[in-house]
Amino acid sequence: MNRMQDNVRHFLISNSVPIIFIALSAIAIPLSGFSSSYLLQEMLTRLARNSFLVLSLLIPIMAGMGLNFGMVLGAMAGQIGLILVTDWAIVGIPGMVLAAIISLPIAAVLGYICGSVLNRAKGREMVTSYILGFFMNGIYQFVVLYLIGVRGMIRIPFADIELRIPVTNPQLVLSRGYGVRNAINLTGLRHALDNALEFNIPVGGSSVNIPVSTYLLIAVFCLFIVWFRRTKLGQDMRAIGQDMAVADSSGIAVERTRVIAIIISTMLAAFGQIIFLQNIGTMNTYNSHDQTGMFSIAALLIGGATVSKASIANVFVGVILFHLMFVVSPMAGKELIGQAQLGEYFRVYVSYGIIAVALVLHAWKRYQERERSRRSLRGEA
Amino acid sequence: MAKDEPLLRMESVGKEFFGNRVLADVSFSLGHGEILGLVGENGAGKSTLMNILFGMPVIAGTGGYEGKVFFEGKEARFSSPFDAIDAGVGMVHQEFSLLPGFTVTENILLNRESTKYNPLVEIFGGRIKTLDRQDMRRRAESAISEIGFSIDPMMLASEMPVGHKQFTEIAREIDRKNTKLLVLDEPTAVLAESEAEILIQSLRGISKKGISIIFISHRLQEVVDLCGKILVLRDGRIVSETRPGETDVFRIASQMVGRNVETAPSHRPPRGDTETILEAERLWVDMPGETVREATFSVQKGEIFGIGGLAGQGKLGIANGIMGLFAAGGSVKVKGRNVRLNDPAHSLSHDIAFVSEDRRGVGLLLEESIDWNMAFTAMQVQDKFVRKLLGGLLKWRDNEAMRAAAQEYIEGLDIKCTSHKQRAVELSGGNQQKVCLAKAFVVSPDILFVSEPTRGIDVGAKKLVLDTLRRVNEERGTTIIITSSELEELRSICDRIAIVDNGRVIGIRPATDPAAEFGLLMVGSDAAVSDPVIVGGED
Numbered sequence: 077m078n079r080m081q082d083n084v085r086h087f088l089i090s091n092s093v094p095i096i097f098i099a100l101s102a103i104a105i106p107l108s109g110f111s112s113s114y115l116l117q118e119m120l121t122r123l124a125r126n127s128f129l130v131l132s133l134l135i136p137i138m139a140g141m142g143l144n145f146g147m148v149l150g151a152m153a154g155q156i157g158l159i160l161v162t163d164w165a166i167v168g169i170p171g172m173v174l175a176a177i178i179s180l181p182i183a184a185v186l187g188y189i190c191g192s193v194l195n196r197a198k199g200r201e202m203v204t205s206y207i208l209g210f211f212m213n214g215i216y217q218f219v220v221l222y223l224i225g226v227r228g229m230i231r232i233p234f235a236d237i238e239l240r241i242p243v244t245n246p247q248l249v250l251s252r253g254y255g256v257r258n259a260i261n262l263t264g265l266r267h268a269l270d271n272a273l274e275f276n277i278p279v280g281g282s283s284v285n286i287p288v289s290t291y292l293l294i295a296v297f298c299l300f301i302v303w304f305r306r307t308k309l310g311q312d313m314r315a316i317g318q319d320m321a322v323a324d325s326s327g328i329a330v331e332r333t334r335v336i337a338i339i340i341s342t343m344l345a346a347f348g349q350i351i352f353l354q355n356i357g358t359m360n361t362y363n364s365h366d367q368t369g370m371f372s373i374a375a376l377l378i379g380g381a382t383v384s385k386a387s388i389a390n391v392f393v394g395v396i397l398f399h400l401m402f403v404v405s406p407m408a409g410k411e412l413i414g415q416a417q418l419g420e421y422f423r424v425y426v427s428y429g430i431i432a433v434a435l436v437l438h439a440w441k442r443y444q445e446r447e448r449s450r451r452s453l454r455g456e457a
Numbered sequence: 458m459a460k461d462e463p464l465l466r467m468e469s470v471g472k473e474f475f476g477n478r479v480l481a482d483v484s485f486s487l488g489h490g491e492i493l494g495l496v497g498e499n500g501a502g503k504s505t506l507m508n509i510l511f512g513m514p515v516i517a518g519t520g521g522y523e524g525k526v527f528f529e530g531k532e533a534r535f536s537s538p539f540d541a542i543d544a545g546v547g548m549v550h551q552e553f554s555l556l557p558g559f560t561v562t563e564n565i566l567l568n569r570e571s572t573k574y575n576p577l578v579e580i581f582g583g584r585i586k587t588l589d590r591q592d593m594r595r596r597a598e599s600a601i602s603e604i605g606f607s608i609d610p611m612m613l614a615s616e617m618p619v620g621h622k623q624f625t626e627i628a629r630e631i632d633r634k635n636t637k638l639l640v641l642d643e644p645t646a647v648l649a650e651s652e653a654e655i656l657i658q659s660l661r662g663i664s665k666k667g668i669s670i671i672f673i674s675h676r677l678q679e680v681v682d683l684c685g686k687i688l689v690l691r692d693g694r695i696v697s698e699t700r701p702g703e704t705d706v707f708r709i710a711s712q713m714v715g716r717n718v719e720t721a722p723s724h725r726p727p728r729g730d731t732e733t734i735l736e737a738e739r740l741w742v743d744m745p746g747e748t749v750r751e752a753t754f755s756v757q758k759g760e761i762f763g764i765g766g767l768a769g770q771g772k773l774g775i776a777n778g779i780m781g782l783f784a785a786g787g788s789v790k791v792k793g794r795n796v797r798l799n800d801p802a803h804s805l806s807h808d809i810a811f812v813s814e815d816r817r818g819v820g821l822l823l824e825e826s827i828d829w830n831m832a833f834t835a836m837q838v839q840d841k842f843v844r845k846l847l848g849g850l851l852k853w854r855d856n857e858a859m860r861a862a863a864q865e866y867i868e869g870l871d872i873k874c875t876s877h878k879q880r881a882v883e884l885s886g887g888n889q890q891k892v893c894l895a896k897a898f899v900v901s902p903d904i905l906f907v908s909e910p911t912r913g914i915d916v917g918a919k920k921l922v923l924d925t926l927r928r929v930n931e932e933r934g935t936t937i938i939i940t941s942s943e944l945e946e947l948r949s950i951c952d953r954i955a956i957v958d959n960g961r962v963i964g965i966r967p968a969t970d971p972a973a974e975f976g977l978l979m980v981g982s983d984a985a986v987s988d989p990v991i992v993g994g995e996d
Contacts, residue, residue: 303587306587306588307584307585307586307587307588308570308572308583308584308585308586308587308588309584309585311563311570311588312568312584314558314559315556315559315567315568318556318557318558318559319554319556319557321554322554322555322556322567323556323567323568325538325554326554326567326568327539327542327568328567328568
């Protein structure tokens with residue numbers, strides 16, 4: 077095989093995951109019948125909406141802890157902040173900032189717990205954080221179902237004390253007096269950040285809206301990650317990511333650094349969830365965070381990242397490709413099979429199926445790379 | 458600091474592990490800039506002595522030690538390796554501790570990186586300082602130049618040859634400005650001869666700068682060449698403290714084992730041509746660090762066939778490839794039948810056994826008992842030690858037969874252990890090797906591959922291992938293929954020796970040929986390559 081051919085082949089193999097999804101989109105886009113300006117608008121919106129969340133996954137990968145399924149803990153913290161801010165009727169940017177101020181310390185504590193648990197499960201971080209997400213979901217549901225409301229569910233006898241986080245807005249609280257409703261309208265916060273600075277660009281008859289302020293924030297975050305990699309702490313995380321024992325024997329505080337990586341990730345995920353929900357405008361108290369974790373991880377994998385290596389480019393490529401599939405495939409499915417109900421089925425199918433496909437493709441890719449390096453070692457046989 | 462006070466002084470240091478004495482009354486001193494050679498058989502107490510010096514937790518965890526260690530005139534009781542490093546003791550271990558994805562620079566300066574201030578430090582603390590890449594590179598370059606070996610400071614550790622890794626590790630210790638004592642545990646074991654020479658040179662240079670060195674090695678000639686003082690340990694005691702002018706390799710070797718060692722190679726009568734038992738043609742093997750590109754050779758029945766060559770040239774890959782442990786291609790025939798490569802079970806079914814150079818990884822089930830280890834392959838491949846019930850529907854392990862076989866080999870090979878139920882991980886290196894050999898013998902193979910049979914084991918055990926191989930060859934007629942980096946060892950036992958260079962078999966000679974002939978082949982000299990005896994040439 078000549079060199080040129082080999083290089084092309086290597087490029088195709090090492091980017092096989094994104095390439096397959098580009099190919100799928102190329103088939104699905106014409107089938108769906110969406111206009112290009114519609115798709116462009118969708119992608120711009122979704123990129124602004126999701127990038128921050130996906131970026132929050134990068135630091136634990138750098139520290140060798142794999143995909144942080146524990147980011148749902150951060151998402152939960154973000155949602156608690158949003159519930160309280162909505163009750164207090166603080167709107168706009170101040171509302172978002174206040175929600176962040178409330179949720180970041182909660183996220184830090186949750187991240188600390190998560191990091192400490194993961195230190196006891198070295199090498200099995202992903203499945204542990206995934207299960208930890210379920211466990212924390214239970215605690216979160218306990219809090220939002222029983223402890224938040226006009227009156228508390230739990231009353232300590234003989235002392236006139238109610239365990240209660242006061243929330244009085246009847247639109248938030250279930251009619252029984254405690255517990256948060258499932259669907260919350262974030263009217264006051266809707267597009268608070270997106271609309272702070274926006275541009276409308278005419279594209280082919282209609283106009284496309286660009287939420288510049290959100291993109292600026294994402295750009296700042298990217299710069300932060302680039303800069304963070306160059307700090308001593310970032311270098312330590314890279315060292316730990318490669319070999320924990322070596323890092324430990326050189327005096328790096330391995331466990332502490334791993335906890336820091338998870339805390340940073342969880343806090344960023346909390347803020348990411350706030351950005352995500354201000355764009356959506358409504359919040360699913362009991363579901364939003366679950367979806368956040370799954371969709372962010374799927375997007376990152378589709379972008380060509382692996383559990384041990386991920387870059388900023390992977391994030392953006394991944395978000396675009398994942399959401400392109402996400403937008404296009406239900407319509408394409410409907411056009412193909414002619415059933416409207418298939419839409420939701422397709423969404424779920426696509427998001428979970430994508431993770432499985434991405435992981436299988438990564439295994440295949442690793443195998444192909446070994447084969448390739450082998451060929452160069454052989455004699456001229 | 459008084460100049461007349463030696464850098465390191467040990468006074469009657471002793472250590473017991475659970476009532477088992479491993480060190481007794483060790484006293485010596487080491488001056489500034491002096492090089493001390495520490496030699497001894499495996500289990501003589503070298504590692505324990507270094508663990509005491511380095512403050513390894515295993516010492517404190519098992520009841521501390523007796524006697525006193527003085528470092529720079531003050532009594533030192535390091536409670537952790539970090540204390541020892543702070544005091545100025547640097548250690549280069551046998552296993553490399555380099556990060557594969559880091560460059561040479563990053564590895565040398567691991568956790569001692571140069572940093573720059575930024576305002577965020579006030580909030581988040583010192584770890585948020587940014588790295589000063591330029592200064593890091595400068596420091597790495599200066600550490601490398603001090604060793605006198607040229608390495609590209611931006612090369613990734615994963616892409617480095619093994620010799621470079623050793624030098625990078627040493628550079629890491631050199632960069633610590635306060636390093637006063639450098640301990641090197643078997644630094645040349647993985648190096649090719651030319652690299653070892655450079656290392657010896659650079660160690661001399663380092664010692665001239667006032668850094669003292671403790672050099673632990675099984676290669677006695679190096680010790681004699683390099684060290685100003687040689688300490689021989691046997692059974693936890695110092696049996697001799699000499700200077701190189703007063704002794705030689707043979708004296709040291711005999712002091713180590715406490716008996717005279719026979720080193721003369723014994724030549725066997727030339728063999729008449731018999732049938733060919735193994736034929737390899739254009740064999741390639743993808744074994745990391747030991748790539749075989751094109752090996753063509755054949756082995757006669759009943760022969761002891763040696764495979765030699767410098768480290769990293771591919772000699773180890775041949776046996777591993779034929780046994781299916783690494784991806785391989787080409788053709789291999791045993792007794793005229795093709796061996797399916799990349800399928801260890803198929804290789805084993807040809808009555809081939811393999812004693813791997815990777816004892817602890819491939820050779821042994823470390824957590825299992827000796828008898829299990831010995832029986833394992835035979836049980837899997839040949840249904841030995843298996844009782845069948847219901848016409849083979851159910852298979853039972855035959856513990857009694859396993860015990861009997863293990864007992865036989867423990868006695869026959871003089872394996873030092875508490876019983877056949879002792880776990881393999883608890884044995885010393887030499888005894889582990891004997892268990893590996895027994896595991897292969899149990900299969901009663903027609904062909905036995907043995908890789909590096911004496912690596913990392915002491916002189917006494919070495920001889921026993923080689924004698925055992927020869928005996929098996931003579932008594933059972935087993936064809937043996939030995940791969941070894943020690944040419945003298947091959948010449949002492951083999952009938953013919955193949956030399957591998959750059960992944961190719963470049964020559965096969967009778968063992969009686971003069972050593973110089975092999976030396977020429979190993980360095981790939983033109984004179985040797987043009988010789989007609991060569992098999993597996995370019996076209």
